[in-house]
Amino acid sequence: MSRVSPLSQASLSLSRARYSLGPWARIVALAVCALLTLGPVIWTVSTSLRTPAQSFDLPPKIIPTHPTTEAYRGVFDQIDVWLLALNSTLVTALIAVGQMVTAGLAGYAFARLEFRFKKPLFGLVLATMMVPLQVTIVPVFLVLKSMGLTDTLLGLIVPAFPTAFGTFLMRQYFLGMPKDLGEAAMLDGAGPWRIFRSVYAPLAAPGLAIVGVLAFNYHWNEFFRPLILETSGQNYTLPLGLVSLQGNLGTGSISVVLAGVVLSMLPAVAVFVVGQRPLREGITSAGVNR
Amino acid sequence: MTNTQTVSPARPLTRPVAAPRPSRRDRGTRLLATLFLAPTVVGIVVFTVVPIVGSVVLSLFHWNVIDSPSFAGTANYREVFTDSTVRVSFLNTLVFMVFAVAAQLLIALSLALTLNGRMPTWLRSVFRSAFFFPLVLSAASISVVMKYLFNQDFGVVNWLIGLVGISPVPWLTSEHAALATVIIVYVWQQFGFSFLLFIGGLNNIPKEVHEAASLDGATGLRKHLHVTLPLLSPTLLVATVVGVINALQVFEQPYVLTNGGPGDSTRTVVMVIYETAFEQLRFGEASAVGVLLFVLIMAVTALQFRLSRRFVHYQ
Numbered sequence: 001m002s003r004v005s006p007l008s009q010a011s012l013s014l015s016r017a018r019y020s021l022g023p024w025a026r027i028v029a030l031a032v033c034a035l036l037t038l039g040p041v042i043w044t045v046s047t048s049l050r051t052p053a054q055s056f057d058l059p060p061k062i063i064p065t066h067p068t069t070e071a072y073r074g075v076f077d078q079i080d081v082w083l084l085a086l087n088s089t090l091v092t093a094l095i096a097v098g099q100m101v102t103a104g105l106a107g108y109a110f111a112r113l114e115f116r117f118k119k120p121l122f123g124l125v126l127a128t129m130m131v132p133l134q135v136t137i138v139p140v141f142l143v144l145k146s147m148g149l150t151d152t153l154l155g156l157i158v159p160a161f162p163t164a165f166g167t168f169l170m171r172q173y174f175l176g177m178p179k180d181l182g183e184a185a186m187l188d189g190a191g192p193w194r195i196f197r198s199v200y201a202p203l204a205a206p207g208l209a210i211v212g213v214l215a216f217n218y219h220w221n222e223f224f225r226p227l228i229l230e231t232s233g234q235n236y237t238l239p240l241g242l243v244s245l246q247g248n249l250g251t252g253s254i255s256v257v258l259a260g261v262v263l264s265m266l267p268a269v270a271v272f273v274v275g276q277r278p279l280r281e282g283i284t285s286a287g288v289n290r
Numbered sequence: 291m292t293n294t295q296t297v298s299p300a301r302p303l304t305r306p307v308a309a310p311r312p313s314r315r316d317r318g319t320r321l322l323a324t325l326f327l328a329p330t331v332v333g334i335v336v337f338t339v340v341p342i343v344g345s346v347v348l349s350l351f352h353w354n355v356i357d358s359p360s361f362a363g364t365a366n367y368r369e370v371f372t373d374s375t376v377r378v379s380f381l382n383t384l385v386f387m388v389f390a391v392a393a394q395l396l397i398a399l400s401l402a403l404t405l406n407g408r409m410p411t412w413l414r415s416v417f418r419s420a421f422f423f424p425l426v427l428s429a430a431s432i433s434v435v436m437k438y439l440f441n442q443d444f445g446v447v448n449w450l451i452g453l454v455g456i457s458p459v460p461w462l463t464s465e466h467a468a469l470a471t472v473i474i475v476y477v478w479q480q481f482g483f484s485f486l487l488f489i490g491g492l493n494n495i496p497k498e499v500h501e502a503a504s505l506d507g508a509t510g511l512r513k514h515l516h517v518t519l520p521l522l523s524p525t526l527l528v529a530t531v532v533g534v535i536n537a538l539q540v541f542e543q544p545y546v547l548t549n550g551g552p553g554d555s556t557r558t559v560v561m562v563i564y565e566t567a568f569e570q571l572r573f574g575e576a577s578a579v580g581v582l583l584f585v586l587i588m589a590v591t592a593l594q595f596r597l598s599r600r601f602v603h604y605q
Contacts, residue, residue: 026407033401034420037478041423043446044435058449106330114316115323121331128338130591134539134560135584138567138577139344140337162333192319221428223542224560228568239430243546246434254438261431272426276419279426283483284490 041265048072048262052253071255072263075245078256081263083234084241088220088264091156091237096215098161100208107170108196108204112182122171129164134224141228151231160219166211169285173207174200210282213275220268238264345584348577355571366578376579378554379562380586382469386558387537390473390480394533395526397481402488403514418489422482429479433546436475437462440547465555468548472556476543480536484529491525492518523602531594538587559583 047055049067052074075081109115110122133140140159141150149155182195190198223239230236236244242260272279349366353359370376405417424432439446440461448458461471495518503517519526541560544550550557550565559579567576 023408026404027409027413030401030404030417034417037420037424037482040432040435040439040478041427043439056444058444058446060446060449102329102333105326109323109326113319113323113326115320118323121327124339125330125334128334130588131338131342132535132539132584132587134541134563135580135587136338136341136345137563138348138573138580139341141567142344142573143336143341159333159337162330162337164334164338167330191315192322196322217426221426221430223428223430224564228564239428242431242434246437246546257434258438261435264431265427268426268428272419272423280422280486283422283425284486 044258045262048255048258050255052255055253055255055258071253071259074253074256075260075263078248079241079245079260081241081260084236084238085263087153087235088237089267091153092216092220094157095160095219096212098157099163099166099215100212102161103163103166103170103211104201104204104208106167107172107207108174108200110167110171111174112196112200113192125164125167129168137224137228144229150229151235153230153235155229156225156237160215163211163215166215169211169282170204170207172285173204177203206278209275210278210285213271213278214282216271216275217268217279220271342584345577345580348574349581351574353573355573359574362574366574367582370575370578370582375554375557376562379557379559380582382555382557383538383540383559386469386473386476386540387534389470390476390537390540391530391533393473393477394481394484395529397477398484398488398529399526401481402485402492403518405489406492421485424479425482425486427479429542430546432479433475433543436478436543437547440471440475462548463552465552468552468556472540472544472547475547476537476540480533484533487525487529488522491522495521520603523598524604527594527598527602531591534590534594535587538583538590559586 043060047060048071049069051066051068051070055071106125110118110125144150144155144159147155149158177200181199185195185199221239222237223243226237226240230240233241233244238260242257242264245260246257348359350362350364351359352362352366401417401421405414438444440448442448442458442460442463445461447461452458459467461467499517499521500513503513539560540558541564544556544558544561545564548556550561560583563576563579563583566572566579
């Protein structure tokens with residue numbers, strides 16, 4: 001980095017007296033806060049690399065003196081990590097793809113197609129953004145029960161397909177595209193489907209990425225719905241499996257539970273690294289996290 | 291989204307050409323619209339609209355799934371209002387909301403303002419990533435971790451405060467401390483959300499405003515108080531409204547950390563909904579609590595928008 005200027009600029013500015021200590025104090029304060037924020041995660045990773053017997057040691061050694069994967073073998077012995085991971089992956093991937101499809105199509109219709117009841121329908125979609133899942137969970141459970149979908153992965157997946165927020169986001173996204181592209185195609189004789197398929201859909205990828213990444217982040221970590229819907233262990237997702245693992249092991253082998261936590265975090269961390277931009281855009285764009 | 295290109299003087303000349311189209315195209319458009327909207331609209335009706343109505347209807351019935359439902363009138367609501375656990379859970383949730391949202395906003399705002407100062411770009415993005423990292427983790431798994439960290443006997447937190455001579459705190463096992471611990475764990479994970487909103491809001495404030503304020507001699511806290519905060523107030527409103535809505539629905543943290551205890555000291559409204567419906571199979575009462583929570587959320591949100599008219603400045 002050849003960037004030396006920011007700090008020297010600060011000391012050259014008018015308010016020299018006030019800022020001479022400013023930048024460094026600020027950076028140190030932020031570093032302390034960052035450490036506090038990441039501390040629990042660092043502790044989790046380092047403790048998962050210790051033997052179950054050593055995991056109580058205080059002070060906690062951030063760098064384990066004798067790192068071991070014993071806890072990781074332990075967690076595979078205790079719970080069927082592969083099954084949990086498979087369930088979580090299936091549920092999350094299908095929901096993410098499903099939401100990209102439903103939100104992409106509906107968002108396009110609201111942005112670019114003319115039809116009756118467009119306004120009230122869009123109003124309905126927006127209004128449901130306000131409705132918390134926790135309030136409707138009892139009837140949702142009963143609807144799924146009547147369809148025979150409780151205690152199935154499908155019961156977790158299908159209700160999550162429609163996304164009011166994703167629809168809203170994709171509508172904004174399509175509205176931001178120049179209208180004359182479609183008009184030009186129309187003059188060339190393209191029908192409404194062709195205009196969507198060949199002109200606008202190919203431009204929608206960044207918007208769809210936001211919908212997909214948000215869906216992944218939310219549903220990979222989801223706990224409330226799986227807890228209610230999935231009663232038999234074979235349908236558990238990772239968060240559910242880990243909470244019941246802690247229940248079973250108590251405080252007996254911390255490192256085994258933490259090894260499970262680390263494993264379940266990996267895909268979320270991967271998405272955080274690869275998809276940080278769409279993730280940030282998604283979270284800030286409408287301020288809705290759920 | 292960019293709307294720089296939408297309006298230009300040349301555009302109206304081309305518009306009328308597109309207006310009168312043969313009706314075959316219109317029918318095609320309508321068919322396409324129907325197909326495109328069907329999954330979302332049907333899904334939203336089946337899984338949100340019907341359940342909302344269903345919640346209200348169910349709340350007027352006694353039902354345990356096994357026997358057929360019997361009409362209860364307002365009995366469920368009367369029962370729920372007098373039930374001490376339900377009342378405590380609403381009180382807990384409100385206390386939780388006030389402190390969690392206040393802490394979350396305060397931490398996020400301080401960090402965002404501090405980060406907005408001069409520093410190398412790479413360092414800024416490192417800090418930004420660190421602060422919003424907890425947001426991508428599972429609240430349930432993180433609570434599993436926190437349960438160990440806040441353990442009274444071998445937890446790292448008590449060891450840390452022991453270093454400065456504070457005696458061990460029963461973080462999760464005392465009625466007085468447990469709710470505070472749940473708030474700490476929740477805020478630790480959630481502040482990154484408000485933080486991201488504030489970062490976005492600060493980026494939208496034109497640089498010239500800061501420069502003008504600095505030239506006028508405003509510095510540090512005064513500049514923030516009189517220049518930055520008013521300009522940031524729309525973002526503050528969004529962060530508060532969404533923060534409150536999310537906080538009123540808190541579930542994972544108290545469920546995993548304390549399971550509502552000790553006593554009922556950390557039992558939240560959503561925990562009560564869960565227990566009443568899915569452990570005790572009292573669907574009518576659970577729906578009544580759900581409807582009350584919904585009304586509470588709407589009321590608090592409406593109140594905030596109302597109050598905001600006096601505090602929020604749009605540019």
